Amino acid sequence: MLKFPKSAAVAVLGLTLLSTPSWAEGDAVAGEKVFKKCSACHAVGDGAKHKVGPELNNTFGRIAGTAEGYKYSNPMIAAGEGGLVWDDATLAEYLANPKGMIKGTKMAFAGLKKDDEIANVLAYLKTFSQGEAASAPAAEEPADAAPVEAADSTPAVSTEPAPAMVVEASKGAFGLGRVAMPEEIAAWDIDIRPDGMGLPEGKGTVAEGDPIFAEKCAVCHGDFGEGAGRWPVLAGGQDTLTRERPEKTIGSYWPYLSTVFDYVRRAMPFGDARSLSDDDVYALTAYLLYLNDVVTEEDFELSNENFSSIRLPNEENFIADDRLSEPHYAKGVEPCMSECKPGPVEITARAQILDVTPDGEGDESTGGGID
Amino acid sequence: MVDDTDPKGTKQKASRRDFLKAGLLSGAAVAASAGAARAAGEPLITEIQDWNRYLGDGVDVAPYGTPSEFEAHVVRRDVPWLTADPVSSINFTPLHELDGIITPNGLCFERHHGGTAVINPADHRLMIHGLVDTPLVFTMEDLKRFPRENRVYFLECAANGGMEWRGSQLNGCQFTHGMIHCVVYTGVPLRYLLEEAGVKTTGKWLLAEGADSAAMTRSIPMEKALDDCLVAFKMNGEALRPEQGYPLRLCVPGWEGNMWVKWLRRLEVGDEPWAQREETSKYTDLLANGKARRHTFMMEVKSVITSPSPQVPVTHGKGPLVISGLAWSGGGTISRVDVTIDGGRTWQPARIDGPSLPKALHRFYLDINWDGSEMLLQSRAMDDQGLVQPTKNELRAARGENSIYHNNGIQTWHVNNDGVVENVEVS
Numbered sequence: 001m002l003k004f005p006k007s008a009a010v011a012v013l014g015l016t017l018l019s020t021p022s023w024a025e026g027d028a029v030a031g032e033k034v035f036k037k038c039s040a041c042h043a044v045g046d047g048a049k050h051k052v053g054p055e056l057n058n059t060f061g062r063i064a065g066t067a068e069g070y071k072y073s074n075p076m077i078a079a080g081e082g083g084l085v086w087d088d089a090t091l092a093e094y095l096a097n098p099k100g101m102i103k104g105t106k107m108a109f110a111g112l113k114k115d116d117e118i119a120n121v122l123a124y125l126k127t128f129s130q131g132e133a134a135s136a137p138a139a140e141e142p143a144d145a146a147p148v149e150a151a152d153s154t155p156a157v158s159t160e161p162a163p164a165m166v167v168e169a170s171k172g173a174f175g176l177g178r179v180a181m182p183e184e185i186a187a188w189d190i191d192i193r194p195d196g197m198g199l200p201e202g203k204g205t206v207a208e209g210d211p212i213f214a215e216k217c218a219v220c221h222g223d224f225g226e227g228a229g230r231w232p233v234l235a236g237g238q239d240t241l242t243r244e245r246p247e248k249t250i251g252s253y254w255p256y257l258s259t260v261f262d263y264v265r266r267a268m269p270f271g272d273a274r275s276l277s278d279d280d281v282y283a284l285t286a287y288l289l290y291l292n293d294v295v296t297e298e299d300f301e302l303s304n305e306n307f308s309s310i311r312l313p314n315e316e317n318f319i320a321d322d323r324l325s326e327p328h329y330a331k332g333v334e335p336c337m338s339e340c341k342p343g344p345v346e347i348t349a350r351a352q353i354l355d356v357t358p359d360g361e362g363d364e365s366t367g368g369g370i371d
Numbered sequence: 372m373v374d375d376t377d378p379k380g381t382k383q384k385a386s387r388r389d390f391l392k393a394g395l396l397s398g399a400a401v402a403a404s405a406g407a408a409r410a411a412g413e414p415l416i417t418e419i420q421d422w423n424r425y426l427g428d429g430v431d432v433a434p435y436g437t438p439s440e441f442e443a444h445v446v447r448r449d450v451p452w453l454t455a456d457p458v459s460s461i462n463f464t465p466l467h468e469l470d471g472i473i474t475p476n477g478l479c480f481e482r483h484h485g486g487t488a489v490i491n492p493a494d495h496r497l498m499i500h501g502l503v504d505t506p507l508v509f510t511m512e513d514l515k516r517f518p519r520e521n522r523v524y525f526l527e528c529a530a531n532g533g534m535e536w537r538g539s540q541l542n543g544c545q546f547t548h549g550m551i552h553c554v555v556y557t558g559v560p561l562r563y564l565l566e567e568a569g570v571k572t573t574g575k576w577l578l579a580e581g582a583d584s585a586a587m588t589r590s591i592p593m594e595k596a597l598d599d600c601l602v603a604f605k606m607n608g609e610a611l612r613p614e615q616g617y618p619l620r621l622c623v624p625g626w627e628g629n630m631w632v633k634w635l636r637r638l639e640v641g642d643e644p645w646a647q648r649e650e651t652s653k654y655t656d657l658l659a660n661g662k663a664r665r666h667t668f669m670m671e672v673k674s675v676i677t678s679p680s681p682q683v684p685v686t687h688g689k690g691p692l693v694i695s696g697l698a699w700s701g702g703g704t705i706s707r708v709d710v711t712i713d714g715g716r717t718w719q720p721a722r723i724d725g726p727s728l729p730k731a732l733h734r735f736y737l738d739i740n741w742d743g744s745e746m747l748l749q750s751r752a753m754d755d756q757g758l759v760q761p762t763k764n765e766l767r768a769a770r771g772e773n774s775i776y777h778n779n780g781i782q783t784w785h786v787n788n789d790g791v792v793e794n795v796e797v798s
Contacts, residue, residue: 051458052456052458071457106456108455170505170507170567170568171505172505172507172566172567172568172569173566173567174516174517174563174567176509176513176514176516176517176567177507177508177509177510177513177567178507178508179505179506179507179508180498180499180500180506180507180508184498184508185498185500185506188498188580188636188637189500189637189639190586191578191580191588191639191645191647192645193641193643193645193646194646195643220455229455230452230453230454230455231455231456232455241657241661241663241773242659242660242661244772246657246773248652248657250652253652253657253663254651254652255646255651256646256651258646259646259647259648259651259652262645262647262648263647263648266585266586266588267484267485267584267585267586267648270456270458270459270485271458271485271584273485273584273585273586317661317662317663318651318655318662318663318664318665319662319663319664319665320664320665320666321664321665321666321667321668321669322664323664323667323671323777324758326761326765326769326770327765327769328759328761328762328765328766328769329758329759329761331757332757333759335709335718335751335753335759336718337709337717337718337719338716338717338718339716339717340715340716340717340718341714341715341716341798344713344716345713345714345715345716345747345797345798346797346798347747347785347795347796347797347798348795348796348797348798349538349539349795349796350539350785350793350794350795351539351540351541351542351681351793351794351795352542352793354539354540356452356540356541357450357541357542357543357546357681358448358449358450358451358452358546
């Protein structure tokens, strides 16, 4: 997934070992593995862009909350304005307990619990911090050994010209456009219907889905699909649909399992869409069925063979649009123009009591959301 | 960008209060200068002002113009607590600052599910496949060779007003009603593209898909696709804005904004709907009995008074007052808007001014002579299908409070003696 060549990472690691004795025990190669926990939300390396979290190139030495173009939480910006600069010590504290260090941070991640994981991931990130490498007093190494240079030296991938396409013109009335090739349709046609149309061949078990979920999904959706922050809750909520606060999950609300597979494959993990294999998606879908008690065995295997036999509990509770049968839409009723209410009108609710208009600090909803 | 996010809330609070204060002060200033004018005249008139003496900017200072610096407060704003992350979130059109029926491109609310995709039009393709005679791929250049049409349509998010189901919550029509905009689209009727591919007789549904990182999808009945849908590449005469789907978006007039797929890249013809995430787990309307309506495509008849409203209080005191608002219906044109100033005891017809176009915003006014007493302002729209905008309590009686979507209930603003406006509900 990471474009940055390992050899370059190792080369720069040599530099950082010389320059930073206190945290230098970190192993950048091991850190790359740890970083997988972060990669659902953060990119680093050549061409990295902001995802759910900011891109992490040149993090070392940066004032907190200042990566250009990323929309930080107010507390993170305040921390930077208060003088927080990212270095080994501050990053180590933050990664151990993000919310403990910066209350109100957007980072949903619970924290790295092992010191060696923190040291390793910091060593890994450091290989992408130019300032750090440049400031290393490595007299014997020319400054050219900086990581960007190394990355630039990797051979470009797409130098070969694309093979010539045989283009067949449209036969429609306008003769515009061209005929889509089967390979092109296959590349884009990834939708799946409740009847199973579109399912790819593949399979995966609950047990196989568990570690994938932990690595790719739990950071936002929680270890058991309970949701972190305002990220969607995926499991539970059965029998809540008629309550004041319904919990609409796959198990309690979604009508079809095909939607789970389709959506995970097309749009998840958030910020790294289309990165899962079909077998991974089967395994994750099986795991989500398990979290929702639709299947109960960890060795349950979901595949294109048995997929359409699985039904979700709430399928029967979806009905057609019958809004126009509501009494207030009865036709031919002329609306009242005068003396429409018996006496003076009373105010029964006021927005100011809630005070959730985005107008000040600490805004928090107490009412409905937009889902 | 960083500056935008942090003090946004606090700036806003200051600005609204400052505005109120400034209103009172300028009222006082007018009174004082009126008194002084008898002696020496208003200095703004009697003294030569800088802008009257010194040269202004030349023609090339802003090759793409921006609004006056004195309009810097007129911006889209979000409600941070609504969603987990701004990349999959929504902001709101500042309806309280706008007039007429057209929304300026830079103020059209944004709703993305995976951020704004950045696509070079030369790299964009639209594919039509599925139950068609010939699956086709179009470039943007191909699309611009089909006959095109210009149409004014509103686009309203189905969740507009979704925060108000359980009671008044947000103080400002930007937040209660700002998930809407209305522009003139230029595009190709979808039916031309479908006819070019040749829809088979079994093709009853269309799946529209975006090229963004959410690959947003919605199922659309073929009848609608062949009726008035457009594949648009311009809004208000210029290219679509990136956040509105540049270079290509679908227009599904009068229907849920979520169906107007942005960055449109694929249209699949099928014989059944696809039950995608955005039409099952989302954009379905949970009722009090636990049942949920699906495929509630049409946006119902609705209106709101945009001024005065909580963000634009009455600062001029009693006397002539322009009550202004918007009305719309996914069913057609607005035939009448009534306004009440006493919370719904007595209504009078408002004046609709400007074009009255189907599935477009309508602007209405009621010009009154305010006596300075408290008002409970409401507007009630009717469309040419005979549907009347319901009250919020009528909606709750029929649906409960958990529907999230399709809240088209009548909005009430309380105006106090000082002209301060609050979002309230009434008996």
